[in-house]
Amino acid sequence: MQSAPTPPSAPSRRDLLTGLGVAAATPLLLGVAARSAPRSSPAHQPVPVGRTVLLRGADLVLTMDPALGSGLLGSVEHADVLMRNGIIAAIGAALPTPPGAWVVDVSGKLIMPGFVDTHTHLWQAVIRGGCTDGDLFGWFDRCTAPQRGRLTPAALHSFVRLAALDAVQSGVTTLVDWVDIFSYDLIESYVRALAGTGVRFTYAMFPPHPDATLVTKVKKELVDPVPLGSFQVATHAARAVHDLNRAHWEAAQDMGVMLNSHVLERPEQRADDPIGVLRDIGALGPRLLINHAIHLTDDEIAAVADHDVRAVHCPLSNMRLASGVMRLSDLSRRGVKVGLGLDGGTNDSSDFHALMKTAIGLQRARTTDARVFPQVQDVLRMATLGGAEAIGIADRVGSLTPGKRADLVVVDPAALNFAPRFDWVGQIVFNGRPENIDAVFVEGRALKFGGRLVDIDTNRVVREAEAAATRLRAAG
Numbered sequence: 001m002q003s004a005p006t007p008p009s010a011p012s013r014r015d016l017l018t019g020l021g022v023a024a025a026t027p028l029l030l031g032v033a034a035r036s037a038p039r040s041s042p043a044h045q046p047v048p049v050g051r052t053v054l055l056r057g058a059d060l061v062l063t064m065d066p067a068l069g070s071g072l073l074g075s076v077e078h079a080d081v082l083m084r085n086g087i088i089a090a091i092g093a094a095l096p097t098p099p100g101a102w103v104v105d106v107s108g109k110l111i112m113p114g115f116v117d118t119h120t121h122l123w124q125a126v127i128r129g130g131c132t133d134g135d136l137f138g139w140f141d142r143c144t145a146p147q148r149g150r151l152t153p154a155a156l157h158s159f160v161r162l163a164a165l166d167a168v169q170s171g172v173t174t175l176v177d178w179v180d181i182f183s184y185d186l187i188e189s190y191v192r193a194l195a196g197t198g199v200r201f202t203y204a205m206f207p208p209h210p211d212a213t214l215v216t217k218v219k220k221e222l223v224d225p226v227p228l229g230s231f232q233v234a235t236h237a238a239r240a241v242h243d244l245n246r247a248h249w250e251a252a253q254d255m256g257v258m259l260n261s262h263v264l265e266r267p268e269q270r271a272d273d274p275i276g277v278l279r280d281i282g283a284l285g286p287r288l289l290i291n292h293a294i295h296l297t298d299d300e301i302a303a304v305a306d307h308d309v310r311a312v313h314c315p316l317s318n319m320r321l322a323s324g325v326m327r328l329s330d331l332s333r334r335g336v337k338v339g340l341g342l343d344g345g346t347n348d349s350s351d352f353h354a355l356m357k358t359a360i361g362l363q364r365a366r367t368t369d370a371r372v373f374p375q376v377q378d379v380l381r382m383a384t385l386g387g388a389e390a391i392g393i394a395d396r397v398g399s400l401t402p403g404k405r406a407d408l409v410v411v412d413p414a415a416l417n418f419a420p421r422f423d424w425v426g427q428i429v430f431n432g433r434p435e436n437i438d439a440v441f442v443e444g445r446a447l448k449f450g451g452r453l454v455d456i457d458t459n460r461v462v463r464e465a466e467a468a469a470t471r472l473r474a475a476g
Helices: 013-025 027-031 122-127 136-148 153-169 184-197 212-223 239-255 267-272 274-280 298-306 315-320 328-333 352-367 376-390 424-430 458-475
Strands: 053-062 075-084 087-092 102-105 110-113 115-120 172-179 200-205 229-236 259-263 288-292 310-313 338-340 408-411 437-442 445-449
Touching: 053 424, 110 376, 110 424, 115 153, 115 338, 115 376, 122 136, 122 153, 122 172, 122 458, 153 172, 153 184, 153 437, 153 445, 153 458, 172 184, 172 229, 172 259, 172 437, 184 200, 184 212, 184 229, 200 212, 212 229, 212 239, 229 239, 239 259, 239 267, 239 274, 259 274, 267 274, 274 288, 274 298, 298 328, 310 376, 315 352, 328 338, 328 352, 338 352, 338 376, 352 376, 352 424, 376 424
Parallel strands: 053 102, 053 110, 115 172, 172 200, 200 229, 229 259, 259 288, 288 310, 310 338
Antiparallel strands: 053 075, 075 087, 110 408, 408 437, 437 445
């Protein structure tokens, strides 16, 4: 579906990207507003870049900050949200309208922090729906490996852009992309595609060799210049590559970033002893993020908890690949910080509502207990503030606490799949779909508005990805 025609005063995608570049250097420019600007915003009209924005009259705001509302989710009824300079400025009823502010009527809608996808592989959009009868190893052999070896910079850009925009339209405002793409020209294309979407991202780079020079070059030259970009070092913890794991950890320490490792996705990987390896190299701690972590023993769960290691739950891909079910309730009882991850191609789409629902459903199916962790409030927190805590950015995003970055979504429940109102909080998880995400803001900039991606020709994005995929398969 193409976006609606953009009115003359609305920003182009080039304007949006220009805004990304000036944001870090001149943050005061973000609040500048034309005096002649209108006071309200039609549903089809994107909010201009850099405006002070007042979201007026939401029926429900979930702040994820108990100090700002009731309960775990910080629920506030009939409230406004003010965004200024890319930051949450205020939340409350009948807030005064700042001079020149762009006022958006959100009556009948919900506002909450954007979703934080703590583990994905965007490039795998090229193999969506592929190898449906394969487990993890079959997926690697028949889907991942053949396609990765054929990638070109142009094709890679198309796939990453497609998947990142799919995530944005689903309500994702932050994502962590674990990437095993090796050549500099491919990495450059990857980062450029990510930056072009306006999403907040972390590029977690897996170097196949202990190459600190390349890692540093990618971070400094490609990721650091992007105001919304950050960096991690990725690894596969295993005894067979113990020295490589150590080199990755040392590189992460030198750069002051997290180490990001796949851990025990399949039972066969117990022989790799990944937790033992991570302990041996000194990586157990709050700057370690472990993905999947399905087949942990009681002692390993205790070690993860005692060292404040962060974890990612990928329920849809784990189910798809017959990998097993994370012991999420056991990790919760020990206080482990856990986020949710879409996990790229094996999730097949970027539907974060389906991800939340599955995170609840798999635990209930495993335990035959409807009261097991996570409940609805727990999984909503995991999808937002919990994810931000897991990747160490909860001081900036994850809740609508004034002073944090203005990363949020507006949910429209007036839809066939959502109505009628019974329990909106439960309905976000069990009824919600990407089409209910009416607007997505990252640092106060609208990436989706009125139910459509801002200034994006989605038909063209799809056509380019289809053409690139066709060329790759023909080359094989």
